[in-house]
Amino acid sequence: MVALLILGGLLLIVVGLVWLLMLAFGTSLLWGFGSLLPPVTLAYVLYHWRNARKAVVLGAMGFIPLVVGLTMLAAQDPERLQAILSLRWLGEEQKVASELDIRLKGELNGQRFSPLQAELVDGILSLREGQDFYARRELIIRIGNQPEGALRLDVLPQDPGPQPEIEISWLLPEQELPEARRxxxxYTLHLDLQPVAPNRLAGDFHLVLPPRFATTLSGHLELYTDHLRYRDDQVDTTYDSRDTLAYVIRDYLQRRFATRDVVLAALPTFSLPARELEFEVEARVGGQVQRLPLQLVKSDLRGWSVQRDSFPPLPPPVAAPEVPREASQQAPSVAEQSTRPTDRREGFSLQHLLGNPGQYQELGMRVYTVHGTTAEGRFAGLDGEGRIQIRRNLGGAGAASFSLPVDEIERVELLEP
Structure with a gap:
C-alpha cells in the first residue's frame, strides 16, 4: 500500500511535467526548449497560466499520495525512509568478501543461499548469510560433542536413532524477527572435513532437506573451530571475542607467574564490542587457585592487553634430556633410600618464586633490587598487581611490610630450606 501511494504520486508528477513541456512546445519552439530549464518553466507557467494550469494542477495532485505514502513509511520503517532520502540505493552494492574458502551452491527456503560466515563451536555448525544481528538466512546443525581433528558424518533419511538436529531460519524484508524451522x-547429510591449521576445518559438504523445506546445499566448505582469528600466524588480538580475551589473559598469567601451567576458569559475563573491561578472573596456576582483578584495554595498534603488563616473555621450552634406561630403573630405588628432606634453596630463583609462590609462603628471604637496596623478611605472597610482599618483624607487635615490583628486583635469596 505504501509503495503504491509513493509510486502513484511520482507518476502523476511526471505526467504533469511532460504535459507542461508539450504545452510549451505547442506555444513556440523557443518556449519549448527553454522549458527544459526549471527557471524558464516557472516563467512559462506565469506568462501562460491559461494554457499551463491543467498540467500544473495534475502534477500538484501527485504530491498528495506522495506525501501520504512517505508519512506512512516514516511511521512503519524510518530506517528504510532514511536510506531512500540519502540516495544510498543509487550506489553499487558492496559485496563483503569472506576470509573462508566457501564454495557452496544451493538454496534455503527456496531462495539462493550464499553463506559468508561458517563455524563449528561447542558442537554447533552454523552457516550465516548477512552481517546484521539477525542473519538474512542461516543454517544450523547441532552435531553434539565438539570433534577433535577430522569430522566425518553421513546421515540418510531412513537411519534409525537420534540424529543431529537441523535448523533453518530466514528474515524477509518486511519482518522484524526471522522465521525458523527445525x-x-x-534428511540427507554428508560431511567430510579435515583439519587446516591453525583453527579451521575444510572439506566436502552435502545437505538435502525434505521437499517441503526447499533447501539443498552442496560443495566445498571451510569453517572456524573457535572464535580466534590469526594474522601472520599470530593470534589477532584486535578481534572482539571471548576466546581472544581468554588468550590474552592466559598469556599474561603465564608471563606473570613464569610458568606455562595455567588453567583459566570461565570468564565472567561482559559485552562486546568495548574499549575497556574490568573484572576478576580465576585460574589454577602451578596447581594453586589464583583470583586476580584485571583491567583490559583495547588499542587500535596492539589490540587487547592487560593494563600495566610489563612482564617479559617466557623462554622457549627446553626439551628434557634423555635418561639412560639403567639410570631410570635405578632412580626409584635411590629415591626410596633417601630420607633427607628436600632443600628448597637448591636451584631457587626469582622465576621459581613467581611460578609457585605458595611453596615458599612464610619462608625467610632476602631481596636485592636494581637500585642497590636490600629487603629481608618472610615471604607474604604476591599482591593483586604481581608485586612481591616481604614482611619483617620489628620486635613486640611491630612489623614492616615491603612491596617490591618484579621488574625492580635483581636477585632473591632463600634463607631457609
Missing part, C-alpha cells in the same frame, strides 16, 4: 530427521 528438522530432527528425514
Amino acid at each position: 528438522i530432527p530427521r528425514g
Whole structure:
C-alpha cells in the first residue's frame, strides 16, 4: 500500500511535467526548449497560466499520495525512509568478501543461499548469510560433542536413532524477527572435513532437506573451530571475542607467574564490542587457585592487553634430556633410600618464586633490587598487581611490610630450606 501511494504520486508528477513541456512546445519552439530549464518553466507557467494550469494542477495532485505514502513509511520503517532520502540505493552494492574458502551452491527456503560466515563451536555448525544481528538466512546443525581433528558424518533419511538436529531460519524484508524451522530427521547429510591449521576445518559438504523445506546445499566448505582469528600466524588480538580475551589473559598469567601451567576458569559475563573491561578472573596456576582483578584495554595498534603488563616473555621450552634406561630403573630405588628432606634453596630463583609462590609462603628471604637496596623478611605472597610482599618483624607487635615490583628486583635469596 505504501509503495503504491509513493509510486502513484511520482507518476502523476511526471505526467504533469511532460504535459507542461508539450504545452510549451505547442506555444513556440523557443518556449519549448527553454522549458527544459526549471527557471524558464516557472516563467512559462506565469506568462501562460491559461494554457499551463491543467498540467500544473495534475502534477500538484501527485504530491498528495506522495506525501501520504512517505508519512506512512516514516511511521512503519524510518530506517528504510532514511536510506531512500540519502540516495544510498543509487550506489553499487558492496559485496563483503569472506576470509573462508566457501564454495557452496544451493538454496534455503527456496531462495539462493550464499553463506559468508561458517563455524563449528561447542558442537554447533552454523552457516550465516548477512552481517546484521539477525542473519538474512542461516543454517544450523547441532552435531553434539565438539570433534577433535577430522569430522566425518553421513546421515540418510531412513537411519534409525537420534540424529543431529537441523535448523533453518530466514528474515524477509518486511519482518522484524526471522522465521525458523527445525528438522530432527528425514534428511540427507554428508560431511567430510579435515583439519587446516591453525583453527579451521575444510572439506566436502552435502545437505538435502525434505521437499517441503526447499533447501539443498552442496560443495566445498571451510569453517572456524573457535572464535580466534590469526594474522601472520599470530593470534589477532584486535578481534572482539571471548576466546581472544581468554588468550590474552592466559598469556599474561603465564608471563606473570613464569610458568606455562595455567588453567583459566570461565570468564565472567561482559559485552562486546568495548574499549575497556574490568573484572576478576580465576585460574589454577602451578596447581594453586589464583583470583586476580584485571583491567583490559583495547588499542587500535596492539589490540587487547592487560593494563600495566610489563612482564617479559617466557623462554622457549627446553626439551628434557634423555635418561639412560639403567639410570631410570635405578632412580626409584635411590629415591626410596633417601630420607633427607628436600632443600628448597637448591636451584631457587626469582622465576621459581613467581611460578609457585605458595611453596615458599612464610619462608625467610632476602631481596636485592636494581637500585642497590636490600629487603629481608618472610615471604607474604604476591599482591593483586604481581608485586612481591616481604614482611619483617620489628620486635613486640611491630612489623614492616615491603612491596617490591618484579621488574625492580635483581636477585632473591632463600634463607631457609
